[in-house]
Amino acid sequence: MEISKPAHIWQLSFDGDWPTSVAFLGSSRKLAAGSRDGRIFVWDLPESPPESQEKDTPPDAAPVRQLVGHENGVTHLIATDDGKTLISSSLDRTIRIWDVNAEATGKGDVILDKPARERLSNRKSAAEKAAILEAPGATVETIGSQHTLEGHKDWIKALGISADGRRLISGDDTCLTIVWNLQTKKQIASWHGYQRVWVTSAALSPDGKTAFVGEFAGRRSSFDVPAAQARLWDAQKGQMTLDLLKVWTPTVKDEDRVDSYGYGQAWGKLLSRGLVCARFSPDGTLLAVGQGGETDKGQIHLVNVESGKIERTVSGHQSGACDVRFSADGRLVLSSGRDTVIRVCQVADGKEIATLGKARGGQFKDWFYGIAISPDEQFVAAADIAGLVHVWQLNS
Amino acid sequence: MNSNCPINEHLNRRSLLKSSLVTASGASLMNWGGLFSSDAHAAEAGKKNKHCILIWLNGGCSQFETFDMKIGRPTGGLFRDISTNTGESRVCELMPNIAQRMDKLAVIRSMKTSQIDHPGGIYLMHTGYQETAAVRFPEIGAIVAKYCGEKKSDLPNFVKISSNGNAGAGIIGPQYSPFSLDKDGRLPTFSESYLATPIETRRHGLRDFMEERYAKAHKAEPARMHRESYDRARRLQNVRQAFDVDSEWEKYRDRYGNSKLGRRLMTARCLVEAGVSFVEVGQSGYDTHADNFEGHKSLVPTMDIGWAALLDDLSERGLLQDTLVVWMGEIGRTPRINNRSGRDHYVRSWSTALAGAGVKGGIVYGESDKDGIDVKDKPVTEGDFFGTVYTALGINPLEENYAGVRPIPLAPFGHTVVKEILA
Numbered sequence: 001m002e003i004s005k006p007a008h009i010w011q012l013s014f015d016g017d018w019p020t021s022v023a024f025l026g027s028s029r030k031l032a033a034g035s036r037d038g039r040i041f042v043w044d045l046p047e048s049p050p051e052s053q054e055k056d057t058p059p060d061a062a063p064v065r066q067l068v069g070h071e072n073g074v075t076h077l078i079a080t081d082d083g084k085t086l087i088s089s090s091l092d093r094t095i096r097i098w099d100v101n102a103e104a105t106g107k108g109d110v111i112l113d114k115p116a117r118e119r120l121s122n123r124k125s126a127a128e129k130a131a132i133l134e135a136p137g138a139t140v141e142t143i144g145s146q147h148t149l150e151g152h153k154d155w156i157k158a159l160g161i162s163a164d165g166r167r168l169i170s171g172d173d174t175c176l177t178i179v180w181n182l183q184t185k186k187q188i189a190s191w192h193g194y195q196r197v198w199v200t201s202a203a204l205s206p207d208g209k210t211a212f213v214g215e216f217a218g219r220r221s222s223f224d225v226p227a228a229q230a231r232l233w234d235a236q237k238g239q240m241t242l243d244l245l246k247v248w249t250p251t252v253k254d255e256d257r258v259d260s261y262g263y264g265q266a267w268g269k270l271l272s273r274g275l276v277c278a279r280f281s282p283d284g285t286l287l288a289v290g291q292g293g294e295t296d297k298g299q300i301h302l303v304n305v306e307s308g309k310i311e312r313t314v315s316g317h318q319s320g321a322c323d324v325r326f327s328a329d330g331r332l333v334l335s336s337g338r339d340t341v342i343r344v345c346q347v348a349d350g351k352e353i354a355t356l357g358k359a360r361g362g363q364f365k366d367w368f369y370g371i372a373i374s375p376d377e378q379f380v381a382a383a384d385i386a387g388l389v390h391v392w393q394l395n396s
Numbered sequence: 397m398n399s400n401c402p403i404n405e406h407l408n409r410r411s412l413l414k415s416s417l418v419t420a421s422g423a424s425l426m427n428w429g430g431l432f433s434s435d436a437h438a439a440e441a442g443k444k445n446k447h448c449i450l451i452w453l454n455g456g457c458s459q460f461e462t463f464d465m466k467i468g469r470p471t472g473g474l475f476r477d478i479s480t481n482t483g484e485s486r487v488c489e490l491m492p493n494i495a496q497r498m499d500k501l502a503v504i505r506s507m508k509t510s511q512i513d514h515p516g517g518i519y520l521m522h523t524g525y526q527e528t529a530a531v532r533f534p535e536i537g538a539i540v541a542k543y544c545g546e547k548k549s550d551l552p553n554f555v556k557i558s559s560n561g562n563a564g565a566g567i568i569g570p571q572y573s574p575f576s577l578d579k580d581g582r583l584p585t586f587s588e589s590y591l592a593t594p595i596e597t598r599r600h601g602l603r604d605f606m607e608e609r610y611a612k613a614h615k616a617e618p619a620r621m622h623r624e625s626y627d628r629a630r631r632l633q634n635v636r637q638a639f640d641v642d643s644e645w646e647k648y649r650d651r652y653g654n655s656k657l658g659r660r661l662m663t664a665r666c667l668v669e670a671g672v673s674f675v676e677v678g679q680s681g682y683d684t685h686a687d688n689f690e691g692h693k694s695l696v697p698t699m700d701i702g703w704a705a706l707l708d709d710l711s712e713r714g715l716l717q718d719t720l721v722v723w724m725g726e727i728g729r730t731p732r733i734n735n736r737s738g739r740d741h742y743v744r745s746w747s748t749a750l751a752g753a754g755v756k757g758g759i760v761y762g763e764s765d766k767d768g769i770d771v772k773d774k775p776v777t778e779g780d781f782f783g784t785v786y787t788a789l790g791i792n793p794l795e796e797n798y799a800g801v802r803p804i805p806l807a808p809f810g811h812t813v814v815k816e817i818l819a
Contacts, residue, residue: 017470018737036474073474091474155474155693173693196655196698218687218694273687294686294736319736338736364686364736385735 001327001377003344003354007396009049009379011058012389013113014041019383021076021370025100026083028374031381032067032100033389034074034088040067041112041140042100045391053120058390060113062138067098069145076159076370078168083375085146087168087182089159093152095170096145097185104141111137115387147185151178158199162208163282167235169211171199177213179204179235189238193229201289203278204235210305211235212287216274227259228271230289232305245270247308270310272298277323281330286311286347288333290321298337300324302347314350315343319364323371336368336382342392356380356392446544446718446753446789447668450536450676451661451703452559453725455683456517458739459747460729461692462488464505464764471731471767474689482758490696493704499758500707500716500751502817506762507728508775509743514683515562517726517743522561524782524807531799532566536722536785539806540674541565541572543791550631551638551672557581557660559678567799570621571628574676580656581663583639587632600630638670639663651709653701661702665709668719682725686736707751720753720788724781731768745771748781753788754819761817779811787813 017037024031029047034040041063052059072091079086086098111117121132149170158171167188168180175193180186193199193215201214215229230244245257249266256263273293280287287303298317301310315321317337324335332353336342342356359365368382368390382390458473465488466472477486480498487495494501511520520526523533534542537554545553552575554565565572578584589596607623641663652658657679664675679699684691703723710716728746729739745764751757762774776784783793786806793807 072476196694218690293690361735364734366735385737 001329001332001373001394003332003394005396006354006356006380007393008058008356008390009393009396010045010389010391011060012043012063012391013060013116013387014383014389015112015114015387017073018367018385019369019387019389020385021074021088022372022381022383022389023077023079023086024083024372024374024379024381025079025086026081026375028376028379030083031372031389031391032077032079032086033381033383034070034077035383036073036091038070038072038074038090038092040070040074040077040086040088040098041065041110042067043389054116060116063110063112063140064138065100065104066108066110066140066142067096067100067145068142069096069148070094072155075155075157077372078159078161080161080165081375087159087161089156089170091155091157093150093154093156093172095149095152095156095159095168095180097147097149097182098143099146100143102143102146104143106142108140108142109137110140112387113137149180149185151187151190152176155198157276158202158213160203160211160278162204163206164208167204167208169202169204169213169235171202171213173198175199175215177202177211177233177238179211179238189236191233191238197227197229198274200274200276200292201278203280203287205280205284205305206282207284209235210241210280210284212278212280212289214271214275214278214289216271216293227264228267228274230271230275232308242308244303244308248310270301272296273320277321277335279324279326280305281326281347282328283330286326286330288324288326288335290317290324290335290337292320292322294338295320298339300333300335300345302333302350312347312350314345314347315352317341317343322367322369325371325373327373328377334371334373334380336371338365338367340365340368340384342368342371342380342382357382357384357390360386446540446720446791447672447715448536448540448544448674448720448722448753448785448789449661449664449668449706450559450674450722450724451699451706452561452676452678453682453699453723454518454560454678454680455514456725456727456729456741456746457682457696458684458688458692458729459505459745459764460731460739460768461490461689461696463503463747463749463760464745464768466731466766466768469767471733471769473733475692484758485760488696490693491700493700497704497707497751500711501749501757502751502755502759502761503747503749504761504776504781504814504817505745505747505764506771506774506776507743507746507748507781508771509727509746509778512727512741512743514726514741517741518560518562520778521724521726523563523566524778524811527563531802531804533563533804534566534568534572534797535561535563535574536782537561537574537674537676538563538565538568538572539786539791540789542568543795544789545572545673546671549671550634551667551670552628552632553673554676555664555667555672555674556676557663557678558656558680559676560680561676567804568797571624575628575632577639577663579660581639581641581660583636587629588636589633596633600626635670638667641666648705648709652705653698655698655702657698658702658705661706662709665706665713665715668710668715669713684729685734685738685740688729688733688738691738710752716752718753720755720785721751722748722785723750724748745769750785750788750817755788756817756819759817761814776814777811779808780814783807783811784814784817788818 042065154173272291272295276292298321319338541553796803
């Protein structure tokens, strides 16, 4: 991945509840985004963006398809390399697998640009205002999901896929982690963590054999349960292989690893309000994990998968990180967070070489939730809680 | 002034004479207006042997994530509703246990109160009054201790477990001040004497002797308060075993949920069973300006299990009919979800709930509008709420205590008791 004079080329409206996730579908011009009200849309973008209707704002485009099925917020979107299959996880406790090119089953009209219409209609006559506000929305084809993976009993907030696209990992708020065979749609392994602790992040190594699972209890309300975990697992057998917190806090005795103030102080510095995003590097030697929840720094740790040691801590999103990705060559790590920016850092030395976006909001900024890198690595997209999906061209 | 609890229901002839004589003798000179008040009324209320457990949701629990969901509306949030055992009302999916006990609850969905921030809200929802410099209003716990408590009991009549009331006993006197346990419901370490019992007893005797001489010469209130405090501390030593609930916790741990809050709630049941008239149990963390949904998801299920277990446990022991369980915090939370995925403070429309002590179950009182922005029907102010709570406990909310010569009713002037939820 190379970055030189990145340009903000699309700002797609996705009004409603928060856009949470975004994925390129095998091409830099086709992308999907999901939101916290359970909707997923697909955009087919033209090769050259048209002129924007609003000054200093990149052009908008309407979606062409809506993927209908989720009944609560979409938490993650993952596309297979060929771009034909999209996988979504949701607060409705299901994982859905979509053939994004499947024959449409219906049509619908959607208005996703209400805030932009309101801005454009400012200072217009009543007639003009009405014409703008009441103009028809976009017509979208609708399709349903191809498969539904069921097995979770609570919100699914963690989803990851192996590099070969054959295995999927998911985790929910009952602290259940499931590794799936994507070809058979069957479970390969599953395991439970502690009661009242949530799986907040999960990732599979490129070969699908090793799993990382981050766990966090929103409230330390139990007597004997440590409120946070960061562990590596054998994804085939469902057996823990390395407790990263033990590596990171070597002076803490095992018997003290409960809900004690002292241990809370120790893991709090490393995990903050829980690790909410995780991704293995393309060669599988490093793991990037991000501190989430509302926290001061929202740092990204780069962890040596073999030793479990933190090799480097890079970047930092004021008020918390949301998502993390490696470039295909493993040289760069991209992260998004609650500061309305994507930070691009060099893995080798941790130096931040670029930021996409700029802070927006008052004391607390809007979030860039999920991020995606196009297959050709020329574009990066972000889901923005302000009801937008942004696309940057990395070399303009 | 409006109440469904006329004074003649709470004052018999003997009490009237007793009160009159005390006043006539000048024993309560500054309390000259208390002809119908204080001890005589307290004795009457006390005979009813009512208790109260307050489950205090510190920080302000969201009505949208508990009893007043707005599914499908922009203000609705991420949770879904579930059916209840009354077949009519629906509650948040985070409360499956309480959903099956809605027949015991009266939920008020139309709270409309006047203090939007925490200190003011905590004061307001513990006293019924806004804080002023002129009057030290007593907390509900102190009032219940005075009017329902057993005066001769060695147990404190007002116990707090990890909770946040900030008003104390105020004008009704230090003998009704709260006794606070630690966050796990255990006696605080300072409550135990470091001296052997015979030595401690001798010290008490000596102190009594000295203080009695002093008190004869000085009629000052601080002297009385000092003696009262020592006396209470000494008497507490007689009943320490009432606070030792370790073995009980082993039996009931699963039922109440293996959590700190569960243990506090079980301790509250034990104390009520032992005779304590008011126990306040706190659960903190509801001030979810950020990550409201995760925040409530981490708090409400623990509370749901513990609260449901408490209701069952009280019911099975025959205590629920005389024990009012109050569920509330100081404020509600905003309909609007902010850019921290949080909800801020809100008092234009929020929810509380009552159970036991003659409160009708299976009732949802009042209604908010479609987005939960305002009360649509039957608003309940803090005064109305306290008037209703006191009435359920057999305490006349019009009963007055005195700040100097100024009469202060238990519930503010102008309140309306919500009769519809009282049996």
